[in-house]
Ligand SMILES: Nc1ncnc2c1ncn2[C@@H]1O[C@H](COP(=O)(O)OP(=O)(O)O)[C@@H](O)[C@H]1O
């Protein structure tokens with residue numbers, strides 16, 4: 070069985086790295102490819118689930134192949150094409166290519182070669198084999214909505230928090246987080262981040278018992294604060310390197326030209342340590358301001374969270390039932406859970422939190438500066 | 453990477469998760485459908501292990517890997533149950549110049565020695581009442597499982613029901629299956645109604661219903677149940693219209709009185725529906741089935757109104773399965789026919805002229821229709 074989760078060491082030792090592409094450049098390629106899937110998908114009115122599935126295929130693909138062998142925008146199109154079929158929202162290959170063309174510079178589109186459709190079709194077979202026909206993927210969105218349903222508190226604030234966490238989930242798909250942690254854990258971490266930023270303090274939740282110290286103890290086990298912060302930082306790091314200042318990426322260069330790939334200046338390490346060492350609060354604050362600005366500047370990533378009540382889940386059975394159904398007798402085929410009666414959430418990204426949001430205790434304990442710490446272990450999280 | 457380099461790369465890349473088909477050695481071709489060829493093969497690494505390999509046909513695909521095959525794979529990966537055929541893996545041929553660097557893919561299944569259509573067409577195979585109960589119980593168990601997991605099979609028929617030499621029944625061919633959910637936000641589903649081989653197609657589909665669910669498979673289960681005794685499909689219409697007439701003649705006239713809301717179905721007005729037909733399910737099947745419990749269960753499965761048709765849970769609780777003779781294993785009976793049906797390949801067991809005979813535009817033809825020509829002589 071393939072395991073689709075990797076530790077940080079493995080993520081720094083990918084086929085691209087072995088092919089002479091720096092870690093920073095690879096992270097940028099992953100971000101650009103994933104964003105491109107999101108942009109192309111949005112332009113074609115594909116749902117968030119389809120786009121997320123495509124982005125996961127994309128990240129998995131490059132754990133086996135190098136960005137030098139397979140140009141990212143072609144792969145991105147192919148992943149979106151396949152995800153469309155898998156998620157029952159199929160789009161014609163030629164339409165995806167047409168949309169891609171409209172979004173890419175001529176130079177970038179050249180990587181599609183003479184016959185772009187043929188290129189994508191051939192790649193599809195390679196993609197399928199690479200991802201082991203493991204087509205069904207779960208995303209944090211589902212868990213985000215599920216967990217949010219259990220939280221008690223001011224409804225408006227709760228909705229604001231969910232909206233913000235939703236956007237973070239969108240953005241997390243541009244990182245390798247989905248290659249590191251299960252969607253349940255990413256959902257918890259990004260809700261934690263959104264709670265801090267939107268000043269939504271979770272004091273009570275449905276199903277609370279004396280055993281539960283934090284609300285997420287209900288859903289996941291042994292998630293440390295270090296782990297949560299690490300995940301949050303990986304998303305926040307995205308906003309650090311504004312794409313406008315990043316150098317235009319060259320088309321795939323032959324091996325000899327590999328020196329021309331300049332890493333993005335100022336990209337912090339994934340746990341944000343460099344910055345933390347200097348002055349944790351200002352750095353975090355500047356990251357956040359940057360994050361908010363970028364999210365506002367990103368019309369391609371509209372807040373697409375379904376409105377309250379959160380009962381518009383994707384049609385596929387979730388979570389993927391892997392159990393054997395019990396013998397006949399007990400009632401089955403029960404309907405969806407009763408909808409929660411909440412006012413409809415207004416569209417639009419929530420306002421920027423007050424500047425002191427970050428200082429209000431969120432990063433009170435900066436992450437352990439010891440870079441030699443082993444990566445967080447993976448105990449059985451799920452009850 | 454130029455195209456030559458890419459070809460070499462693809463040829464040499466050892467996909468860690470996707471075995472080559474040379475792992476298996478083809479023994480015989482056992483099926484040919486529109487959506488795939490099926491081979492019996494032997495695992496070279498484990499010579500006592502036989503598999504069925506279903507080729508994914510991609511030749512005429514404009515949109516790459518067929519969405520139907522993706523669906524089948526995804527659903528089979530999800531369903532793991534004693535009474536559902538087990539997908540072992542997907543394997544591939546090596547990309548090379550000879551296949552234009554395009555791999556062929558195979559779905560690899562545990563091999564099942566028999567399919568129900570084959571057994572029913574073999575006059576030497578005789579089922580006792582207990583054995584029939586065992587077949588139906590396993591079939592309903594499989595349906596209970598897939599329906600609880602929100603999957604519709606949509607192609608129930610004897611040819612898609614496999615039985616191992618040990619008598620374990622496996623639902624197979626999820627090529628038309630799909631996930632369903634209870635109507636979300638009160639919005640009706642809009643599924644295609646061009647599914648299910650005509651002879652097993654329930655009246656709601658024939659009348660154009662698009663918001664259907666598990667009862668479509670229960671109708672097929674009823675048709676298969678009757679076939680356990682009649683040995684041939686009980687309603688062999690040659691058009692949708694004729695199928696509706698056969699259904700009315702057996703199950704009674706299709707009217708709003710017995711099926712509230714039927715008048716709202718899209719094709720209710722445009723189809724000719726025989727009036728004043730009495731329901732004769734029990735009367736017409738009693739001579740074959742004899743057992744009153746069997747007749748009663750069939751009567752509850754072949755119900756016109758899908759909302760009143762028995763579901764798998766109800767059916768499994770029916771007295772039929774809980775009265776003597778109790779369901780009993782098929783393994784002894786099958787031991788006498790232990791040579792797989794697939795071994796008799798000459799003359800072809802599946803005359804090809806039957807295969808597309810009942811296909812309609814846009815529908816899937818009655819693939820691998822196993823009706824021997826001898827079926828035509830039987831009068832039901
Ligand atoms: N696992 C298997 N073991 C033995 N025979 C099989 C198996 N799977 C399929 N077959 C045979 O091949 C035929 C066609 O396979 P099926 O999955 O129904 O494909 P199609 O979509 O072409 O009908 C079946 O009717 C059955 O006779």
Ligand SMILES: [Mg+2]
Nearest residue numbers: 612625819820
């Ligand atoms: Mg079939």
